[in-house]
Ligand SMILES: Nc1ncnc2c1ncn2[C@@H]1O[C@H](COP(=O)(O)OP(=O)(O)OP(=O)(O)O)[C@@H](O)[C@H]1O
C-alpha cells in the first residue's frame with residue numbers, strides 16, 4: 144500500500160518517538176520510506192540514531208524553498224515564477240511530480256539517507272522553527288515546503304511517507320492537515336493530551352481526515368479506560384513505557400529486533416490501520432482540497448503578497464494521481 148502518514152499531538156506526547164519507531168518498523172519490513180521532520184522541535188534525526196553533528200548537518204527544506212518551488216513548477220505555464228508560488232500553489236499540467244522511489248532534485252537537495260537495522264530511509268527536515276514560522280499567514284513557512292512536496296507527490300504501491308508534525312495552527316491555516324491518508328494523534332492519558340485531539344477532530348471533520356488516537360505513556364487499565372472514555376472508537380492502540388526507547392535515548396540503541404513484543408504489535412496495528420485507509424483514497428478530493436486551501440490562502444494574504452492573481456494558477460482540468468504522465 145502507498146501511504147502518507149502524519150504523527151501529531153501535544154508537545155512531549157511522543158510524536159517523535161512513535162514516528163521513529165514506526166519508520167524503523169517499516170524499514171525493517173523492507174518498505175521504501177521518506178521520513179519528514181516537520182515538528183517545531185526537530186528531533187526525528189536523533190530519534191533515528193543520528194548524532195548531534197549529523198543531525199545539525201541535515202539540509203533544511205525551509206532554506207531551500209526557492210529551489211523546491213522552481214523545480215516543482217516545471218514547465219507549468221500557469222505558474223510564472225517561483226516568487227509567485229506559495230505553499231498552497233497546486234500542481235497542474237507541466238508541473239513536476241515527485242515519486243517516492245525515483246530520483247528527484249528535491250531528494251538531492253533536501254534528503255539524506257539514514258541507515259537503520261534492516262534498511263535505509265530517506266530523511267528530510269524542515270529545519271528549526273523561528274517565531275515568524277508560527278504565524279498563520281506565513282509566506283516563508285517551513286511546513287510550506289512539506290506541503291508543496293506532498294501536493295506534488297504521487298506515491299505508488301508499498302511506499303510510505305511518515306511526517307512528524309506539530310498540531311499547531313500552521314497546519315490548519317494551510318491544507319497540511321488534509322494531506323494524509325492517516326493521521327495518528329499521539330495522546331497521553333491526560334486532559335491536555337485529549338484536548339489537542341478534540342481540536343484536531345474539529346478541524347478534521349469537514350475534510351474527511353482519517354484520525355486515530357495512539358495512547359502513549361499508558362501505565363495501566365485506568366489509563367486505557369480514561370482514553371476510551373474521552374475519545375471512544377478513535378482510540379486505536381496504546382503504548383506503554385518502553386525500555387528500548389529509554390536505552391536509545393541514552394545513546395545505546397539495542398537492535399530493533401529487541402523492541403518489546405507489545406510495542407511491535409502496536410506498530411503492526413498502526414501499519415494495518417494505515418494500510419486499510421487505502422480504499423478511502425480519492426485523488427479527486429485530494430486535488431479539490433488543494434484548490435480549496437489555495438484559494439483561501441490566495442485571498443487572505445497570497446494575492447496581496449505576490450501582487451498576482453493566484454487563483455489563475457489553478458489548472459481546472461488537472462487531477463493529481465498515479466496515472467498522471469511524468470513530464471518530459
Ligand atoms: N513509549 C515511550 N517509552 C519511553 N519513553 C518515551 C515513550 N514515549 C515518549 N518517551 C519519551 O518522552 C519524551 C518525549 O517524547 P517525544 O520527544 O517523542 O515527544 P514529542 O511529542 O515529539 O515532543 P516535542 O513536542 O518536544 O517534539 C522523550 O524523552 C521520549 O524518549
Ligand SMILES: [Mg+2]
Nearest residue numbers: 159182184186
Ligand atoms: Mg518531537
